[in-house]
Amino acid sequence: MKKIGILASYNGSGFETIQKAIQNNEFDAKVVVIITNNTNAGVLQKAQSYNIPHFIINDKRYPNENLDEKITKLLLEFECDYIFLSGYMKKIESKLLSAFPNKIINTHPAILPSIYGGVGMYGRFVHEAVIKNGEKKSGVTIHYVNEVYDEGEKILVKELELTLNETVDSLETRIKELEKEAIVEAFKKLLA
Ligand SMILES: Nc1nc2c(c(=O)[nH]1)N[C@@H](CN(C=O)c1ccc(C(=O)N[C@@H](CCC(=O)O)C(=O)O)cc1)CN2
Ligand SMILES: NCC(=O)N[C@@H]1O[C@H](COP(=O)([O-])[O-])[C@@H](O)[C@H]1O
Numbered sequence: 001m002k003k004i005g006i007l008a009s010y011n012g013s014g015f016e017t018i019q020k021a022i023q024n025n026e027f028d029a030k031v032v033v034i035i036t037n038n039t040n041a042g043v044l045q046k047a048q049s050y051n052i053p054h055f056i057i058n059d060k061r062y063p064n065e066n067l068d069e070k071i072t073k074l075l076l077e078f079e080c081d082y083i084f085l086s087g088y089m090k091k092i093e094s095k096l097l098s099a100f101p102n103k104i105i106n107t108h109p110a111i112l113p114s115i116y117g118g119v120g121m122y123g124r125f126v127h128e129a130v131i132k133n134g135e136k137k138s139g140v141t142i143h144y145v146n147e148v149y150d151e152g153e154k155i156l157v158k159e160l161e162l163t164l165n166e167t168v169d170s171l172e173t174r175i176k177e178l179e180k181e182a183i184v185e186a187f188k189k190l191l192a
Pocket of ligand 2: 009010011012013014015086087088107108109121122123126176179
């Protein structure tokens with residue numbers, strides 16, 4: 001059984017998608033640890049409800065520590081085979097990248113490569129830019145994580161066409177639904 005570690009900054013909807021897919025026997029894995037940088041992250045309640053060990057690691061809690069090292073050590077201690085970024089808003093740094101080569105996976109709420117990736121392109125900011133630029137389509141990209149935001153090798157891309165009266169809210173909702181399908185399909189591919 002493969003062990004998955006989760007990094008999340010907010011609600012961890014991607015994590016919950018994985019957890020539900022595991023419970024539905026869609027793939028053979030186990031989420032063994034959840035780490036967030038955000039003391040108010042909704043993912044913490046989810047972790048408690050699924051009885052999964054969870055940790056808050058940020059500069060405020062560990063002001064004089066190397067967080068890259070701390071996160072990496074913890075994920076190694078839990079013997080993770082994969083690391084999934086479920087809406088994690090911090091840069092993955094060298095120690096973690098080196099410890100888990102081609103094992104760190106991110107879900108991005110746009111088609112990559114494109115101008116809708118990189119610094120500043122996260123959450124609603126992505127959808128705002130897509131709509132402002134009058135794009136006809138958007139989507140979800142599941143990719144391996146490398147040292148640069150959103151430039152890692154693609155695992156899976158799912159696309160959708162924007163409606164004529166698409167709003168940021170409606171696009172965010174549709175992308176989050178598409179993301180659930182993409183995450184499950186990507187892990188089925190990885191764990192096959
Ligand atoms: N080394 C990598 N680290 C991370 C990647 C990656 O591909 N390589 N993906 C991101 C997730 N992400 C998009 O998918 C992303 C997240 C955040 C940002 C961003 O601009 N962050 C801001 C800070 C935001 C905050 O502190 O709340 C910034 O860096 O200024 C861009 C893309 C996760 N890490
Ligand atoms: N660039 C990274 C990025 O924007 N990730 C996005 O953050 C959202 C987190 O939502 P959640 O907190 O409800 O899981 C997710 O939809 C994910 O695609």
